[in-house]
Amino acid sequence: MTESRCADLRVEYQRAPRAIGTATPRFSWTVDHAQLAYELEVTDADGRSVWSTGSVGSAASSQISFAGEDLRSDADYRWRVRSIGVYGPTPWAESTFATALLSPAAWSARWVEPDQDDTLVERWSIVDWIRGTGPDTPPRTRLRPARLLRGTVTVGEGVVQARLHASARGVYTAWINGLRAGDEVLAPGFDSYLHRISTQTYDVALRAGENVLAFALADGWWAGRIGLTGSSAQFGTRTALIWQLHVTYADGRVEVIGSDGGMRSATGGWDYADPFVGERFDRRAEPEGWRMPGFDDARWSPVTPIDADRSVLVPFTGEPIRRVAELAPTSITETEEGIVVDFGQVIAGRVRLRLRGLSRGREITLEHTETLDAAGDWFQNIVGIDKDQTDVFVSAGGDDEWEPEFTFHGFRYARVSGLQASLDPSDIVAVVLSSDLEQTGTFTTSDPRLNRLHDNVVWSQRANLLSVPTDCPQRERAGWTGDAQVFAAAATNNALVAPFLSRWLDNLRADQLPDGRVPITSPRSPFDIAEAEHATGIGAIVSSAGWSDAIAFVPWTLYERYGDERVLADNYPAVLAWIDHQRSRARAELPPSLAGVPLSIERRAAQALLYNSGDHFGDWLTPSTIAGRPLHEAIGIAPALTSEYLAPMFQAQTLTLASRMAEVLGKGADAARLAAEAASVRAAFAAEYVDADGRLPVELQGPHAIALSFDMIPADRRAGTAGHLAALVRANGDRLDTGFLSVPYLLDALWDGGHRDLARRLLWQRESPSWLYAVDHSATTIWESWDAIGSDGSVRPVSLNHYAFGCVDDWLYRRVAGLQPTAPGWRRVRIEPDLDAGVESASAHVGTPAGRLAVDWRRSGDEVRVRVAVPSGVDAVLVLGDTTIALTPGATEHVVPVASPLLSVP
Structure with missing residues (x-):
């Protein structure tokens, strides 16, 4: 008989993490027997006990919260656990963890700014251009170089450990004595920077005497071009850096050295480095040896310490962005415009080139696109200002290897021009970038089309879970709340997303407005705020039903799939604030459909319960509402048709989720009150909008699917609603006609409503709109639009990498494979x-x-x-x-x- 044991020891979801960001971490392990009790002990680096549970009679082995003495910043700890079953205790299983700088008070260093030109913001906005108040053609905006910073650090003999804590306004890479610190890229990642900036922790090697700490600092999300408009400097105009080095000696002494005015800065090889536009790197301009001791930086400019806010500094949680894979070419084709390389897969990332025998000053250009046109020619499917997705390398002569440092692109194809010879396949790879999430699920069937559909979902998930959950990795890269809300459940099957989405929720709460509104994107910049204040129509939407409700839906999904109660506690107050906003709007406003309509006292009282007014996205991009119409005219149709009905449905469901949260958190009175309010909203909705046959006033699949899924239909009319939904699907040729918010619910609404064969036919449908249409047209990711590539091969200028419609992947796991959680954390x-x-x-x-x-x-x-x-x-x-x-x-x-x-x- 094999000896029982504890395995897979984790702290805050990670194995042996070196920089947890909380003083009250949670511990988890797995067992291979029926656990009756456990013992857990934590000691510091000196072996002193800081917490011992004793024997705890419990079967729990996940997220056991620390309850010992306060943990220290930048400290190492060991922990061990054993499980007790019917045959006694297992052997102790041991692991380690370390803490980051746990609070802003732990930072003694100051922010420093390199010498820089901040005139990049003197430009026309693309929004001005669209409105007709800008120039006649899209302007080419000024780009600025990345900055090099270096400083010396002198340490004594007997160093046993050195940790570098760092962050930036911008994105940075750090080196110690020429060796790169860590393996992450695009640090510190994307945050709502005015409220929180993540910090990184690196274990570094120092030698006695002089050491050189070097950084390259670029604009990144802080000052570079981001979002739909591609506007620059949305958070700030000037980049800055902060770092703090903790050096531990053999005698126990700890020396803390921080960034100050002693560093110096200059420009180097990066003529510019922008998240959207790309990079231009001139090897000739890179100062030789600048990262090493002995380099003469006397002509470099001193950095300037600034009194910038350190209270926004928070330890990074989860896994950072890394190079997670490399793809070799599947074909290389020489054309008059350049060498076109097909990597066979749409990704988020960049290209690495090995260059041979180049002449000095030779310029190599790398362009990127997700698709070719119907004739196989180069096609830029993402258009817009400053989104060229083009990188440029200037050779210093001879052999070299180059990969951009401070940008990434959404692409499958790269076009290389400027080479002096043919391109050997071994000299080029596509480097896949993503937040380095642990891949935790697999799905496969006997049908290659379903397998490809699942693979497409995984690739889109990988490309769009990049620092924050984005809509696409090329056009916007924005943290749309609606996208995260509809896809969260599917995401949990494929990867360990709890820390990633919890960090994003931290940003979302920071961005919540004082009146309780939850923004439609997060991180949200001052530029976003100003644009919404001056816009009209859809552009003025700050919060929206289904999007803003992510503040409740995403935490509840994480609780359902991981049993994570802390994510509920963290977000519960924000959920209540959002509910308060919905209530206030319901009491104060009526929907446009009732303008001037005399209302009885009873009907007015019912209307006061329903959040059914204001501008929303509704069931965004419902296929039948945009078919055959110019997109700029069509996008407002689904919001106008569906918002009045979807908003109170999401209101009711958010109330229900809030009630469930309150129950889990031990807030019984809150739970009862919220449940009663949810019931009242559902009753008012049914009285106003559901007819005797269970039909809604709008003849679209989406609202009926959501009404069934959110229990908005009285029990005696549910069969009628399901039957009408089925009739709508059949009338559409057994094809879906669901918009953005309703796609996740359609198949389950049919299945639970007694129309299983129809749900199956929808899954297998090959005509657009359908999931397999894209598969049959060689998709390698999930498209933004069901017909992004026409049946004739024509390509629409839309993204080929949006994960939202990939929410069907959860259906594949739950229904086709059959894995269905029935209790939080898969305990049943x-x-x-x-x-x-x-x-x-x-x-x-x-x-x-x-x-x-x-x-x-x-x-x-x-x-x-x-x-x-x-x-x-x-x-x-x-x-x-x-x-x-x-x-x-x-x-x-x-x-x-x-x-x-x-x-x-x-």
Whole structure:
């Protein structure tokens, strides 16, 4: 018999983290037996106990909150745990963690600014140009160089540890004595910088005597071009740096050295470095040896210490942006305009080139695009000011290797021009960038199209979970709340997203307005605020139903999938503030449809409960509302048709989620009050908008699907609503016609409403709009528009990398494979595969807090063979038709007869 043990030890979701950002971390582990109790101990670097739980009678092994003496900043700790089962305790399992600088008070260093020109903001905005108040053509705005900064640090003998804590207004890379600090890129990442700027921690090596600390500092999200408009300096005009080096000696002494006026700065090889535009790097201008001791920087300019706010400094949480993969070319084609390289996959990232025998001053240009046109020619599918996605390298002569440092692009194809010879395939790779999230799930079936659909979702998730959850990695790169809301559940299956999304929620709460409104994007810049104040119509929307409700939906999803109660506690006050805003609007306003309509006292009282006024995006981009119309005319149709109905539906669901949060957090009175209010809103909605047959006033699939999913339909009319939804789908040729907010709910609404075969036909539909249309047209990611590439191969100027419609991936895991959580953190599970899904086999696994949960089912003749693997601590049942089997932990196999024929799929 194998000895029981504890495994997979984690602190704040990470294994042996070196810079946790909380003084009250949570500890997790997995067990391979039924745990009755546990013991957990934490000691500091000197072996002194800082917390010991003793024996705690509990089966819990996830997110056990620290309750010992205060943890210190920049300190190392060890912890160990053992689990106690019926046969006694397991051996101790041990791990480590370290803390970051836990509060702004731990920072003694000052911000420093290099000498720089901040006239980059003297420019026309693209918004001015669109409005006709700018120049006749899009202006080419001024770009500025990245700055080099260096300083010397002298240390004595006996250094046993050195940690560098750093951050920037801008993006930076750090080196110690010429060696790069860490492996992350684009630090410190994207934040709502006026409220919070993340700090990084690096273990570095110092030698006795003089050491050189060097930085390259570029505009990044702080001052570079970002967002829909591509406008620059949205947070600030001047970049700055802060760093603090903690040096520990063998005798226990700790020396703290911080950034000050002793550093010097200059320009170097980066003529410019911008997130959108790209980089121009001139190797000839890079000062040789500038990162090393002995370099003469006497002609460099001194940096200027500034009294900038340090209270915004917060430790980075989760995994940073890294190079997560490399792709070799699948084809290389020489054209008159340059060498076109196909990497076979749309990604977010950049290209690395190995260059051979170049003449001095030779200029190499790298252009990027997601697609070629119908004829196979170069096509720039993303248009707009300063979004060229072009990098330039100027050679110093001879052989070299180059990869841009401070930019990234959304692309599949790169066009290289300026080479003096043919391009060898081994000399070029696509470097994939993403927040380096642990990949925790897999899904595959016997059908290659479903597999490709799933792979497309994963690639879009990888490309858009890059510092913040973005809409696309090329045109906007904005943290749209609606995108995150509709995709969060699907994201949890594929990767460990809890720390990533929790960090984004920290930004979202920081951006929440004093009146409770939750913005439609986060991070939100002062530029965004000013633009909304001066805009009209859709451009003036600050908060919107379905988008702003992410403040409730995303935390609840994280609780459902990870059992994370802290994310509920952190966001609960913000949820209540948003609900207060909805209430105040409901009491004060009526929807445009009731303008001038006499209302009875009863009807007016009911209207006062409904948040059904104001401007919203509604069921954005509902296919039938934009078909055959110019986009600038069509985008307002779905909001006008659906906002009045969707806003109170999301209001009711947010009230319900808030009630559930309150129950989990032990706020019973709040839970009852919020549940009662949710019921009142649903009753008022049904009285106003649901007819006797369960129909809504608008003949669109989306509102009916959401109404069913959010329990907005009285029980005696639900069958009618489901039937009408099914009729709308059939009338559309068994194709979906759901907009942005309703796509996640359509298949489940049909399935639960008794129309399972229709849900299956929708999944397998090959005509646009459908998921498999894109697959059949060679998509490698999820498109922004269902018909981004026409049936004739024509390409629309839209993004080919939006993950939102990939929310169907959650359906693939839950329905096709059958993995369905029925309690928070997957502590209870129903495994119910759809044996009639149209595939002969399906296999999937997810990473749960208790460990790996997996299913593999295969039809053969008149029977199905199901293999399952259930981790200890999870109560699971397997449901196969009318048969329900209680599962035991571990791997088991089950064979049952199956009577239904395999679904015929197109």
